[in-house]
Amino acid sequence: MKKYLALALAAGSFISCGEKSEKPKSAEGVQWEQFEVNYPKTEKRDSGDTYFGEFVADPYRWLENDTSAETADWVKRQNEVTFGYLENIPYRDDIKERFTELMDYPKISAPRKAGDYFFIYKNDGLQNQSVIYYQKGEDGEEKVFMDPNAMSADGTVTVSLLGSDQNNEYMAYRYSEAGSDWGEIRVRNIAQNKDTKDQLKWVKFSGASWYNDGFFYSRYPAPEKGTELSSKNTFHSVYYHKLGTDQSEDILIYRNRENPKLYHNASVTEDDEYLVLYVSEGTDNNDIHFKKAADFEGDFQPLITGFSSKSSVTDHKNGKFFVVTNHNAPNRKLVAMEVQNPSIDNAEIIIEESEHTLKSVTKGGGMLYAKYMENATDNIYRLNYDGSSFEKITLPGTGSVSGFSGKVDENELYFSFTSFTYPTTIFKYNVEENKSEEYYSPELSFNPGDYEEKQVWYESEDGTEVSLFIVHKKGMELDGSHPTMLYGYGGFNISLTPRFSTSNIILLENNGVYAMANLRGGGEYGEEWHKQGMLTQKQNVFDDFISAAEYLIDNNYTSSEKLAIAGGSNGGLLVGACMTQRPDLFQVAFPAVGVLDMLRYHKFTVGWGWVPEYGSSEQSEEMFRYLLGYSPLHNLEKGVEYPATMITTADHDDRVVPAHSFKFAAALQEHHEGVNPVLIRIETRAGHGAGKPTKKVIEEQADKWSFMFWNMKYPTLPGASD
Numbered sequence: 001m002k003k004y005l006a007l008a009l010a011a012g013s014f015i016s017c018g019e020k021s022e023k024p025k026s027a028e029g030v031q032w033e034q035f036e037v038n039y040p041k042t043e044k045r046d047s048g049d050t051y052f053g054e055f056v057a058d059p060y061r062w063l064e065n066d067t068s069a070e071t072a073d074w075v076k077r078q079n080e081v082t083f084g085y086l087e088n089i090p091y092r093d094d095i096k097e098r099f100t101e102l103m104d105y106p107k108i109s110a111p112r113k114a115g116d117y118f119f120i121y122k123n124d125g126l127q128n129q130s131v132i133y134y135q136k137g138e139d140g141e142e143k144v145f146m147d148p149n150a151m152s153a154d155g156t157v158t159v160s161l162l163g164s165d166q167n168n169e170y171m172a173y174r175y176s177e178a179g180s181d182w183g184e185i186r187v188r189n190i191a192q193n194k195d196t197k198d199q200l201k202w203v204k205f206s207g208a209s210w211y212n213d214g215f216f217y218s219r220y221p222a223p224e225k226g227t228e229l230s231s232k233n234t235f236h237s238v239y240y241h242k243l244g245t246d247q248s249e250d251i252l253i254y255r256n257r258e259n260p261k262l263y264h265n266a267s268v269t270e271d272d273e274y275l276v277l278y279v280s281e282g283t284d285n286n287d288i289h290f291k292k293a294a295d296f297e298g299d300f301q302p303l304i305t306g307f308s309s310k311s312s313v314t315d316h317k318n319g320k321f322f323v324v325t326n327h328n329a330p331n332r333k334l335v336a337m338e339v340q341n342p343s344i345d346n347a348e349i350i351i352e353e354s355e356h357t358l359k360s361v362t363k364g365g366g367m368l369y370a371k372y373m374e375n376a377t378d379n380i381y382r383l384n385y386d387g388s389s390f391e392k393i394t395l396p397g398t399g400s401v402s403g404f405s406g407k408v409d410e411n412e413l414y415f416s417f418t419s420f421t422y423p424t425t426i427f428k429y430n431v432e433e434n435k436s437e438e439y440y441s442p443e444l445s446f447n448p449g450d451y452e453e454k455q456v457w458y459e460s461e462d463g464t465e466v467s468l469f470i471v472h473k474k475g476m477e478l479d480g481s482h483p484t485m486l487y488g489y490g491g492f493n494i495s496l497t498p499r500f501s502t503s504n505i506i507l508l509e510n511n512g513v514y515a516m517a518n519l520r521g522g523g524e525y526g527e528e529w530h531k532q533g534m535l536t537q538k539q540n541v542f543d544d545f546i547s548a549a550e551y552l553i554d555n556n557y558t559s560s561e562k563l564a565i566a567g568g569s570n571g572g573l574l575v576g577a578c579m580t581q582r583p584d585l586f587q588v589a590f591p592a593v594g595v596l597d598m599l600r601y602h603k604f605t606v607g608w609g610w611v612p613e614y615g616s617s618e619q620s621e622e623m624f625r626y627l628l629g630y631s632p633l634h635n636l637e638k639g640v641e642y643p644a645t646m647i648t649t650a651d652h653d654d655r656v657v658p659a660h661s662f663k664f665a666a667a668l669q670e671h672h673e674g675v676n677p678v679l680i681r682i683e684t685r686a687g688h689g690a691g692k693p694t695k696k697v698i699e700e701q702a703d704k705w706s707f708m709f710w711n712m713k714y715p716t717l718p719g720a721s722d
Contacts, residue, residue: 032713034675035088040077042666049599052621056599056634063662064604067226071662075682078665082646082679089706091717095506096702100126101445102502103698108440110403110414110426112161115168117190119145119161128155128693134190145193146173155693162208164190165215166272170243172208172215181205181605182228185217187243200247204233205606209267209275211293214242216253216266216275233606234260238277240296251296261608268293269316270363270407274339276303276313276321282612283492284530285310290321290339303342310493310527311344314361314368317385322350322368324361329353330527334361334370336385350387357526359495364406364413365431369393371401375455376467376497376524380404380415382434393429394436397422400497404429414439419498420453420471420514446505450474453498458551461543464520464532468548469498470557471514483512483712484558486549490519490541491570492613493530503701510709511718513557517548519574535615536626542577549578549585564588564708565643570595576632576664579643588708589643591632593650596664598631599624604657633664641674644711648700650683658682676711 044059065071086092107130109121116137121130129148135141151157162172162185171190176183185200185208206218218238223231237255241247254277256262263280275293277300280286285307289300303321304311311325320336327344331354335347351358357373370381370390378401383390395401396417403415411431418424426440453471460466476482485507489496496516504514518524521533521541533541549565552558565586567574572594579589599617601607615623628634636642645668649661665680672678681703683696692700709717 032710032715035085035677037081037085037677037679039669039678040074040081042074042669044670051599051617051624051628056628058600058663060663060666063666064657064659066658074662078680079682082681085677085679086681086703086706089710090715091709092702092706095705096698099503099506099698099702099705102505103694105442105444107424107442108426110416110439113406113410114164114171114190117164117168119171123694126694128695129158132159132161134193143193145171146188151175152177155695163210163215165210165213165243170196172210174203180228185241196244198241198243198245200241200250205236205263206265207267211240211268211272211275214240216240216268218263218265231605232603232608234608236262236264238264238266253296254300263609267313269313271316274316274321278312280609281307282609284612288313288323290342301342303337304344309344312360315363315385320348322361322385323347324358326527331356332358332526334358334368334387350385351383351390357495357523359523362405363408364404365411366408367431369404371404373495373497373524376469376495376518378497391434393434396425396427398498400499403427418500420469420500420504421448421451423448423500444502446509451508456551458547460520460540460547462540464540464544466520466544466548467518467524468551469516469518470552471504471508472557473508473511476511476513478556480553480556480559481562481718482558483507483510483562483709483714483718484515484552484564485512485708486515486517486545486552486563486565487571488517488519488541488545488548488565488567488574489569489571490517490521490533490544490574492521492610493523493527494570495523497524503705506701506705513552515548515552515557517545519544519548521570534613536622538614538626539630541574542581542630545574545578546582546585549582560585561587562712564590564712566590566592566704568592568594572596572661573598573632577630577635579645580632580635580637581630583640583642586643588711589645590648590704590708591645591661591664592648593658594632594647594660594664596632596660597634598627599634601660604659607657633660633667636667636671638671639673640671641676642668642672642678644676644707645678646704646707647678647680648683648704649680679707 045062047061048055048057063071104125107123112119117134119134121132123130127149132146133142134145146159148157148159149155156178158176160174162174164171171188173186174183175186181204183203185203187196187198202222203219208215208217218236220233221235238253239250240253241250254264265278267276272293274290277289278286287305288303288311290303291298291300309325309327311323314322319339323335323337326332333353334351335349337347359371359373362369368383372379377398380393380401381390382393399419399422401415401417404413406413413429416424416426423442427436428439429436452474456468457465507514519541520529523530563586565575572591575589575591576594576596595601602611602616617624617627647661647665649658668678
């Protein structure tokens with residue numbers, strides 16, 4: 001029998017944090033009560049900065065020191081209050097049990113080929129990290145290649161394959177601990193299944209592109225001891241490592257000594273002819289340079305420069321680079337550029353710009369595969385290198401696709417497909433026959449057919465039409481009573497497309513609604529859509545999100561008392577800004593690993609790379625005042641009742657440093673007035689989100705849903721049944 005949640009708090013009970021309630025055996029005569037929360041006292045100190053003649057106080061700046069004993073003590077005290085509160089929610093353990101049940105199914109990745117070897121990631125259900133298996137030939141014996149679960153006691157070590165050398169003898173892989181962006185590149189002999197002595201440290205935002213008896217990679221200089229997770233990262237440089245040598249002997253291929261705030265990544269074309277160098281000021285536009293891969297000492301030649309467009313090289317063939325670019329094409333196009341005369345303005349157009357966004361072009365089996373975003377969902381078209389035989393590939397439905405990539409001699413490629421109600425499924429694609437067959441489909445303890453997903457359009461504050469995905473049970477009555485989670489991101493040209501989430505089943509099977517908005521600032525509708533949500537147009541993103549909430553309320557999906565908002569990283573900024581601008585509109589808020597101090601974000605790790613997206617408080621008075629106008633940390637007001645809030649962050653987040661969340665939590669607890677709890681949940685030995693162990697994922701998601709339902713005043717979960 002399928003298990004649903006049906007627990008309640010006994011009538012009249014009132015529990016302070018630290019006292020754990022007994023779970024009632026019956027739901028008769030129950031009523032909801034809020035728990036008393038005694039927030040830890042956070043010291044305020046005289047500190048701040050002067051911007052263009054205006055002093056801005058920053059009394060909690062001392063929390064930026066993430067290695068100090070006093071910050072550690074603050075974290076400990078905050079977690080004691082937060083987990084004390086969560087422990088009193090009577091159905092918390094039951095949600096955790098149900099989510100564990102839902103997560104307990106085998107998960108596998110698409111196979112990856114290296115010569116005669118096939119590699120695949122597998123998780124038997126509840127393993128903290130997926131295990132990498134390999135076999136020689138399709139019918140060979142499957143063996144464990146790497147098991148990260150055996151590399152740490154708490155499951156916080158992650159490994160990911162970066163690629164094999166030309167002879168498929170060695171595999172480079174990334175090794176990382178506790179969710180940090182820092183990692184090491186290590187190398188394993190495939191046949192022997194044994195690591196070499198190669199171990200490259202201080203690697204961040206890098207692959208490994210093999211050439212001859214080594215590979216190109218990118219790294220930073222070693223940071224000062226004790227500042228690894230917070231100090232500014234500069235001078236991202238490209239090196240060549242020869243197999244079997246010490247890292248100190250690596251050859252510096254490129255470093256811009258005049259501008260330390262640039263990202264540099266290099267890759268070798270499949271034919272080993274050229275080394276392609278990507279240079280970017282941030283996370284958006286980039287320059288591309290190239291030179292002969294064998295010419296270590298020679299200078300790079302420009303391919304596309306000016307940091308005025310975003311481009312990527314798909315392949316080199318017959319003296320031409322095939323490049324996807326938004327140069328004079330906001331929705332992107334595919335062009336062929338002559339190596340001997342590389343002019344983007346005179347390039348041969350292979351795929352014209354269209355009304356839909358061309359997200360990427362991959363290659364495999366001698367063909368190209370164009371991935372388009374059509375109304376925030378994916379479609380794939382295959383074509384020849386001259387643009388002929390352009391035809392749509394049949395997919396299982398409307399959703400999100402990844403894959404369709406391989407070497408020129410591979411006839412079988414793999415791809416994955418997913419949507420809100422379609423669990424991620426792997427397919428094998430035959431290039432010659434242009435046909436797909438199911439390779440792996442998961443079996444979960446729920447029925448996707450019980451739910452429906454739809455896409456609607458609503459009007460934002462300035463009249464712009466914005467798309468919104470909505471998922472709920474079939475036949476659900478729209479009476480405004482349903483617990484609803486509204487999710488968004490809206491930035492960095494990142495697109496939100498339909499994807500399956502096991503966690504969301506907890507909401508959906510309890511008569512809840514999941515909604516996801518395609519806000520400006522994202523990439524769903526091209527570069528112009530992105531530009532309308534960046535720099536001094538960032539408020540459009542918040543208006544879009546607020547309007548999505550109002551649409552859900554006006555159309556009787558939910559009410560303000562039953563509406564939660566969530567987002568992470570830039571999405572955490574989104575939640576923080578919206579809850580400070582419209583605290584009356586939402587009952588619950590989940591700003592996760594958020595960028596919440598918009599005046600100082602660029603001073604930590606790689607925050608400088610977000611300046612092209614956000615602007616900087618130091619670049620102009622106009623930009624300073626615009627950022628100050630929406631920065632969540634600086635727009636909290638005393639005496640306001642804010643939504644029930646659970647801020648989430650992690651001690652090893654070295655991308656959006658936890659100081660953002662620490663300072664925002666302290667300020668929110670200071671300013672907030674009312675019964676809604678405003679808590680911070682700080683995960684240990686975890687980072688920005690990637691590689692989080694299954695155990696921690698289950699615990700965090702169970703806490704999130706428990707907190708949400710409880711603060712929507714549900715003593716018994718909605719729709720619960722035995």
